[in-house]
Amino acid sequence: MPMNARYQALRLLQSRPPVPPTDQSRRPSEIYAQHVFTKKVMKHYLAKETYLALKETIEKGKTLDKGIAGPVANSIKAWAMDKGVTHFTHWFQPLTGRTAEKHDSFLELSGDEPIDKFSGDELSQQEPDASSFPSGGLRRTFEARGYTAWDCSSPIFIFETTYGKTLCIPTIFVSYTGEALDYKIPLLKSISMLDKAATAVAKLFDPEVSRVVATLGLEQEYFLIDRALFDLRPDLILTGRTVFGAASARGQQLDDHYFGAIPERAFAFMNELEQEAHKLGIPLRTRHNEVAPGQFECAPQFEGLNVAIDHGLMVMDLIDRVARKHHLAALLHEKPFAGINGSGKHNNWSMSTDTGKNLLAPGQNPEENLMFLAFFTTVIRAVYEHADLMRASIASAGNDHRLGANEAPPAIISVFIGSRLSKILDDIENPPRRKKNEHVSDLMHLGIAEIPELLLDNTDRNRTSPFAFTGNKFEFRAVGSSANSSNPMTILNVIVAEQLKDFHHKVERKINRGRKLEAAVLDIIREYIVESKAIRFEGDGYSQEWADEAARRGLSNVKQTPRALDFMVNEKAMALFTTTGLFTEAEIHARHEVQLENYLTKVTIETDIAEELARTKIIPAATDYLREIQGTLPANATDDGTLAPLRKLRDDLAAGIGKTLTLLEELGSARAKAEAAADLRAQAITFGEEVLPVLDQIRNQVDQLEMVVKDAYWPLPKYREMLFIR
Numbered sequence: 001m002p003m004n005a006r007y008q009a010l011r012l013l014q015s016r017p018p019v020p021p022t023d024q025s026r027r028p029s030e031i032y033a034q035h036v037f038t039k040k041v042m043k044h045y046l047a048k049e050t051y052l053a054l055k056e057t058i059e060k061g062k063t064l065d066k067g068i069a070g071p072v073a074n075s076i077k078a079w080a081m082d083k084g085v086t087h088f089t090h091w092f093q094p095l096t097g098r099t100a101e102k103h104d105s106f107l108e109l110s111g112d113e114p115i116d117k118f119s120g121d122e123l124s125q126q127e128p129d130a131s132s133f134p135s136g137g138l139r140r141t142f143e144a145r146g147y148t149a150w151d152c153s154s155p156i157f158i159f160e161t162t163y164g165k166t167l168c169i170p171t172i173f174v175s176y177t178g179e180a181l182d183y184k185i186p187l188l189k190s191i192s193m194l195d196k197a198a199t200a201v202a203k204l205f206d207p208e209v210s211r212v213v214a215t216l217g218l219e220q221e222y223f224l225i226d227r228a229l230f231d232l233r234p235d236l237i238l239t240g241r242t243v244f245g246a247a248s249a250r251g252q253q254l255d256d257h258y259f260g261a262i263p264e265r266a267f268a269f270m271n272e273l274e275q276e277a278h279k280l281g282i283p284l285r286t287r288h289n290e291v292a293p294g295q296f297e298c299a300p301q302f303e304g305l306n307v308a309i310d311h312g313l314m315v316m317d318l319i320d321r322v323a324r325k326h327h328l329a330a331l332l333h334e335k336p337f338a339g340i341n342g343s344g345k346h347n348n349w350s351m352s353t354d355t356g357k358n359l360l361a362p363g364q365n366p367e368e369n370l371m372f373l374a375f376f377t378t379v380i381r382a383v384y385e386h387a388d389l390m391r392a393s394i395a396s397a398g399n400d401h402r403l404g405a406n407e408a409p410p411a412i413i414s415v416f417i418g419s420r421l422s423k424i425l426d427d428i429e430n431p432p433r434r435k436k437n438e439h440v441s442d443l444m445h446l447g448i449a450e451i452p453e454l455l456l457d458n459t460d461r462n463r464t465s466p467f468a469f470t471g472n473k474f475e476f477r478a479v480g481s482s483a484n485s486s487n488p489m490t491i492l493n494v495i496v497a498e499q500l501k502d503f504h505h506k507v508e509r510k511i512n513r514g515r516k517l518e519a520a521v522l523d524i525i526r527e528y529i530v531e532s533k534a535i536r537f538e539g540d541g542y543s544q545e546w547a548d549e550a551a552r553r554g555l556s557n558v559k560q561t562p563r564a565l566d567f568m569v570n571e572k573a574m575a576l577f578t579t580t581g582l583f584t585e586a587e588i589h590a591r592h593e594v595q596l597e598n599y600l601t602k603v604t605i606e607t608d609i610a611e612e613l614a615r616t617k618i619i620p621a622a623t624d625y626l627r628e629i630q631g632t633l634p635a636n637a638t639d640d641g642t643l644a645p646l647r648k649l650r651d652d653l654a655a656g657i658g659k660t661l662t663l664l665e666e667l668g669s670a671r672a673k674a675e676a677a678a679d680l681r682a683q684a685i686t687f688g689e690e691v692l693p694v695l696d697q698i699r700n701q702v703d704q705l706e707m708v709v710k711d712a713y714w715p716l717p718k719y720r721e722m723l724f725i726r
Contacts, residue, residue: 006717009228013725016226018268019326028274033281035083035158037076045075057152060211064152069120076156077106077118080167085158088118088167090126090148093183094133095594097484099313100173102128103166123169124150130175134597136590138179145176151184154310157280161321170310179587183486184306186582190493191305193580197500198351198375202359204507204517205371211354214493216308217473219299220315221290221343221481223331224266226725229717230329235609239602240333240398240482243610243695244618246703247339248720251293258291263726266296269326273298276318282311292341293723302348302473305493309485312345316482334408334480335401337719338699342402343481349492350473351375361472367424370521374503377425377528379474380415382499383467384532386576387413388556389495390467390476392567393488395595397602399480400561400688404542409466409478411564412550412557414537416465422538425529428522464541494582503528561599562684568592593680600684603692607671610695611664617715618702619657625709626653653708660701667694 039058042051050071057064080088089101104126106116130139130146139146154170173182180186191214198212230236235243252258262270270287277284283301290297298319300311316332323330335342351359359375366372383390390413394403404410417425466478479488503524510520534553539546550557558564567573569592577583583591629650633643674686706714 004712004715005232006715006721007712009226009232009717010721010725012228013226016265016327018264019272020268022272022275024271028278031275032278032283035160035279036281037079037156038281041079042075045079047071050075054152066120066124069124071120073118073120073123076123076167077116080158080165081106081116083158083165085165085167087164088122088169090128090150090171091168092128092148092171092173093313093484093486094173094181095136095183095591096134097183097482097598099317100128100133101166101168102126126171128173130173130181133173133181134594135175135179135181136593136597138177138181138586138590139175146173146181147176148173151188151306153188153304154307155281157314159314160276160279179584179590183484183490187306187309187486187490187493189582190490190497193497193582194351194493194500197497197504198359199353200504201374201378201500202353202371204504204521205374206353206355206357208355209353209357212351212359213354214305214489215302215350215352215358215473216305216485216489217300217302217348218308218312218315218485219286219297219344219346219348220312220319221295221297221345222319223292223294223336223343224269224296224323224328225294225331225722227324227327227329229722229725232715232717233722234613235606236329236331236336238609239606240331241336241401241606242338242719243606244613244699244702244706244716245338245719246706248718248723250720250724251340252291255291257289257293257295260289262287262289262296265326265328265726269322269328270296270298272325273315273318273322276322277311277315280311280314280318282315284315290341290343292337295341295343302350305349305489309489312485332482334396334398334482335405337723338401340723342405342408344402344408344477345479345481345483345485347476347479347485347489347492348470348473349476349489358472360469360474362421366421367427370518370525373424373428373525374521375500376417376421376469377525377532378499378503379496380417380535381528381532382495383413383415384535385499386491386495386572387535388558388567388570389491389573389576390488391556391558392564392573393491394476394478394480394483395561395564395599396480396483397561397599397606398482399478400559402480403478403559409464410541410547410557411559412541412547412555413466413478413535414541414550414555415474415532415535416468416538417536418469419538421469422536425536428526429529429533465537466541490582494576494580498576498580560685560688562596562681562688565592565595565599566681568595596680596684600680600687603687607667607691607695610698611667613716614660614664614698614702618705619660621713621715622653622657622705622709625713626650626657628710629653649708653705656701656705656708660698660705663694663698663701667691667698670694 039055042054050068053065053068054072056062087103087105089103091099091101094100106118108115108117126148128146128148129144131144148171151170151172157168159166159168172185174185175181194214195212199209202209202212274284284298285301286299288297319330362372363369391411402408468475468477476488479485506524507520510523511517547557569589574585574588577588578585629646633646670691674683674691677683677686
């Protein structure tokens, strides 16, 4: 039998050495932000007055003076061309979930003379085709005009590849008729809303506060597999996940990969990833093995939320590009492999004042920190009020596979705050009798002379919680690894902003009625604690007991995206969006339609490729092996019992092939029913509830065949090969 493609790929893999990073001689601090138009660079290239005006806009959110666009553009061009840049692009976030760009050259003809030109108008505005991006009906094919406009609050940067450098200008994307066609416009609106509402509340405690900035740290999980094996998996190429694949005898059950020694090829990849990120001013600090074999994570230092999300999208692009250079494929799908950990993008969110205070830092005595308790309980109250909208913000076809499985949080939105803070809130609700000067120690005494006392955090960690307080921030763990975090962070910002406005209004009303500030604040904190108690949960989010308890508390447990997306367009959500000005009714209905289309398209592709693989690779391979077995059985020999196991293998194999073919016919019928449904929502729901279960049955049959068919016949790289061969 000739060597099949899978065996050839495995042989190639054995000869791949780690690819060394391009340059290890310079420290990270020496290359950091060398491709970014930083304030230091601005100061060098801009006139003083122009620099100060632009700095005011960036740091204090003041309206950009259009008169400085020309001088700024000339300076940016000079800086970029000094670095060998030939083209520029407006870099934006359409509703595809990733980024988009159209490159234009600096080259322009003046008469017959070629010149390098970059005007203030070109910096400020471009016109990409708005009809070719998802718009939910806001734009049609013949209505093509859309605009991108410079977001000067996010740094301009140079993206470098092996074949050139491009000046990238972060922008918003809006239609000719004014509707937001991207994720950045609502994000920027929500940041502004949160700033105003949080500043008003912060001033109650500290009159010096004049601005509050939302901050974010984005942890990015991903898998790495060898490129040759990836190229032999059409399902990975087209969908990002394995639609078939029997579990390896060894998966993650030994718990030996998490925080283990990083494999050399992955280490080389991580080194280069960090170098490229640092050049772009992305402060990556952490790298490590994650729980599943072949799974890894990187995480940056906290940044302003808008910049952090731009950097998160850049990191996703870098992961893919750098992996290719190392003959690896990076998998950003939430669940590329069944039965082991999926990947998330943990959003660590907080708020900081312009006076340098983290509003979610409890301090040494959180029970006495009224400012912290005000913001802390307000966030919890906001999540309680809009838990369903939070669920909708993380809904996707990929995340449906991940939520509630292998250390990912469940689809039930709850808040974990830890035992100490729970006790504090309980004591505020029902004040206990306390001894004078009673204090709970923050130190853990281990009783080992060589080990110092450990300073305890205010909370433990709960990996099954979708929204957990982790010391001085909230971690929204339920966001998927392939997601653009703009959407969940926009929702979080706006619901917290609205709750802060409610808090401020209630406190002022009590003060106007003669209540002292501290007493008024404590009254509202106690009110929020009582009202939001149902959302707080400290236990195992995977347990059936929690699912039952959550139902008794009135918390939703919607596991599939099409029904979760209903929360975007119900009466409560529409009122929130329209009264805050975050979206018009047309915009939110359009986004709902875009996300339904995205879901339906992705699951349709998964179904198509599964059927193709089953018919063109799996069944032929199984049939070839069946033919081989049949050939070893004597045609007319008397059966004395010794051939019975072989005959059973033949019969079981034939039955498995037959069952798979029968299920493929059922899949076609289920698809026809989904496609005939009345509207897009009904199609998506039918697909999720009737087509995907049949696909799961086909997977089960195919995975059983994989465990029986002779290894030399099996056409697809197996889990053990993709996950364990380094």
